[in-house]
Amino acid sequence: MLTSPQFLAANLASVRNRIARAAVAVGRPAQSVTLIAVSKTQPGEVVAAARSLGATDFGENYLQEGIDKQGLVPRVGTVWHYIGQLQANKTRPAAVHFDWVHTVDRPRVAERLASQRPADLPPLAVCLQVLLEPEPGKGGVGPDDLPSLAGVVGGLPRLALRGLMCIPPPTTDPDRQRRYFRQLRELRDELNAAGHRLDCLSMGMSDDFEVAIAEGATHVRVGSAIFGARPAKGGAA
């Protein structure tokens, strides 16, 4: 099943509209929010079609899958975001092939990214993934350990510490969604008050990006609202 260009164009236009409306509603310019099209599991042809429809930023969760697709999309003007979990022994492809990594959650990962980032590329933009509530199997640094991690990452060469990222526990309650996003914003503000200069909040997905924008998201990561529902992982569907 290949996503049709008409379906993609309509979804992209609708998501862009919703982003603009959510931003303007809280007095922010629409351009203050970057749409990251989360293209995991989508074939390269679909990513290339989204690129020709004007999507510039793509989020991938699996390193090799993302790198394979990059060859099908013009490099110039395209920004590749790695948003999957990172094992410390598999950082090199992320350091070499991506522009951003949103999921740095421990010093060892950051140190390896810094030493592996090629010197001829711009610094790797980094967000620290914060685990707002303990959840088994989910990555992220706890709020208590965040200041020390930010201190380490902020001091590393070849990395540009840009902001915080979260994947809140799933909930359809907009008040709870809002509390999680607000918490991430407050953590960012506290780091900035302590001398950091974080200008990004990577938060909000298909089901909650409008709430995230209301709380200050600068990067929303939207998959299914653009590309349609993904096949269940693990081949169950």
Ligand SMILES: *Cc1c(COP(=O)(O)O)cnc(C)c1O
């Ligand atoms: C899959 C994924 C998304 C996009 O999710 P949708 O609900 O399809 O928009 C965003 N962020 C991360 C980290 C993801 O893994």
